[in-house]
Amino acid sequence: MAIDVKICGLKTPAAVNASVEGGARMLGFNFYAPSSRCITPALAGALGQLVPPHVVKVGLVVDADDAAIASILAEAKLDMLQLHGHETPERTAEVRSRFGLPVMKVISVSEAADVAAAQRFEPVADRLLFDAKPPKAMKDALPGGNAISFDWSLLQGQNFGRPWMLAGGLHAGNVAEAVRATGAKAVDLSSGVEDRPGEKSLSKIKTFLALAQTL
Numbered sequence: 001m002a003i004d005v006k007i008c009g010l011k012t013p014a015a016v017n018a019s020v021e022g023g024a025r026m027l028g029f030n031f032y033a034p035s036s037r038c039i040t041p042a043l044a045g046a047l048g049q050l051v052p053p054h055v056v057k058v059g060l061v062v063d064a065d066d067a068a069i070a071s072i073l074a075e076a077k078l079d080m081l082q083l084h085g086h087e088t089p090e091r092t093a094e095v096r097s098r099f100g101l102p103v104m105k106v107i108s109v110s111e112a113a114d115v116a117a118a119q120r121f122e123p124v125a126d127r128l129l130f131d132a133k134p135p136k137a138m139k140d141a142l143p144g145g146n147a148i149s150f151d152w153s154l155l156q157g158q159n160f161g162r163p164w165m166l167a168g169g170l171h172a173g174n175v176a177e178a179v180r181a182t183g184a185k186a187v188d189l190s191s192g193v194e195d196r197p198g199e200k201s202l203s204k205i206k207t208f209l210a211l212a213q214t215l
């Protein structure tokens with residue numbers, strides 16, 4: 001058995017190569033300007049050339065308008081868009097049809113009602129991604145990528161009409177329990193394979209991906 005892994009927030013050829021060689025199924029490029037993981041569309045385009053066709057290149061945006069998405073796609077050949085903000089089901093459907101790419105909608109979770117709200121996105125998103133909702137008290141919190149987890153039991157026994165991934169504070173030390181508790185068949189992480197925010201660790205990427213093969 002193996003779970004699918006998306007490594008997000010990649011900024012260097014070395015981190016892209018380590019992720020591909022380790023067997024990541026998806027790679028994430030971050031276009032959210034306040035994040036230490038943000039890269040330019042031109043860099044994403046260049047990094048994307050290192051990625052073989054079987055690996056999905058995902059562009060992470062947060063409440064981006066059409067012009068911003070269009071300017072990313074003009075320079076970076078992406079296979080999927082990750083909507084990590086407060087996009088409504090209507091906006092999710094609009095992005096999907098306007099840009100002709102599959103869309104992964106992020107559901108930020110802190111309580112059961114958040115998980116229930118995922119239903120609204122099933123008709124309009126190709127994938128769902130459950131991530132921890134940033135706590136209001138957290139200083140300088142990002143919409144995601146904060147290295148925090150949510151209560152995994154909220155996903156226990158849940159079924160969704162779309163493929164889904166688990167994210168939020170995952171790392172080599174907790175992913176086995178996260179997968180056991182939620183039944184996730186795919187996971188996404190950024191902080192858990194870094195030495196500090198925005199700096200990927202090649203050895204942590206390698207270790208995580210090797211572990212994922214066993215889960």
Ligand SMILES: O=C(O)c1ccccc1N[C@@H]1O[C@H](COP(=O)(O)O)[C@@H](O)[C@H]1O
Pocket residue numbers: 008009028030032035036037060062084129131142143144145146147148167168169170188189190191192
């Ligand atoms: O990583 C970021 O900087 C980021 C910024 C804005 C929105 C989402 C972001 N990251 C995504 O958040 C989840 C969880 O990340 P972590 O493993 O807890 O660091 C993941 O989907 C990242 O792609």
